[in-house]
Amino acid sequence: MRALILSEDGFEDTELLSPYYRLLEEGLKVDIASTRRKKIRGKHGYEVQAELAFEEVDPKHHQLLVLPGGRAPEKIRLSEDAKRISQYFMVEGKLIGTICHGVQTLISAGLVKNRRGTCFQGIQDDLDAAGCEVVDEEVVVDDNWISSRQPSDIPAFNKKIIEKTNQMG
């Protein structure tokens, strides 16, 4: 199994690192991609190496997409490649996990209409306006899309991602 994380400078550190460590713990290979190959830096100063640029990502090699929050998604959602990757996962019914602002990339990719999900409270109006039924719960599962609101939801978010990943075998 192979997972893909899309991020950029300004990511919410624990929303990237906790799922990243959890997926490694489970034995998955995890690729981190950004607008270009570089070290990206979180809001709290943690750095991780993005070993792939979005344009180099061929998502057919991945079974799970994770979109962490922070200020990164406002950069990611501008990338046509990031939208293409997200659309591929949704069309193929592959697992997508978004936490906090991570959903902004799905909004820009036109993927939340008539879906059910959650996100950071301060952007719930945007998710609603994009045609999504917004639920204020720690984790919401709508078919292949798992979403959470904020860092304190990480235990429930990770648990559901691991559960669904294992179901996929």
Next chain:
Amino acid sequence: MRALILSEDGFEDTELLSPYYRLLEEGLKVDIASTRRKKIRGKHGYEVQAELAFEEVDPKHHQLLVLPGGRAPEKIRLSEDAKRISQYFMVEGKLIGTICHGVQTLISAGLVKNRRGTCFQGIQDDLDAAGCEVVDEEVVVDDNWISSRQPSDIPAFNKKIIEKTNQMG
């Protein structure tokens, strides 16, 4: 099952938060204690509430002790109560997990002699001088004591802690 984390200001944020979230994911109750009841702040600015002072901790209620790293352990190791708590876990053969500088509290409590473990590279000489066989591996298990070196070891550290916790039922 109930876990106890001892920490203080200056903790290594991911070394506290990742195991904390992982234990919650597993359904454990987790208590965070510090020198007094207060909000403690990590090196990278994350804050968690310590709801117990060390002196209030009765470790017979806990099955697992986690000692994260950062600059916090140099404060914790000065506390007679923190040493008392650590000694209780060791004498009772209850699980103890240390990562990075977390081991400093065990050193001061006189608990590492003739044991086998690991820690952050910069204090491995101190662990050695205290009579411990130091191993440079991502996770070392010596009976009830699980130890790791640094944040990048978190996946292996958490995996082993969960594995041993589940064995204890």
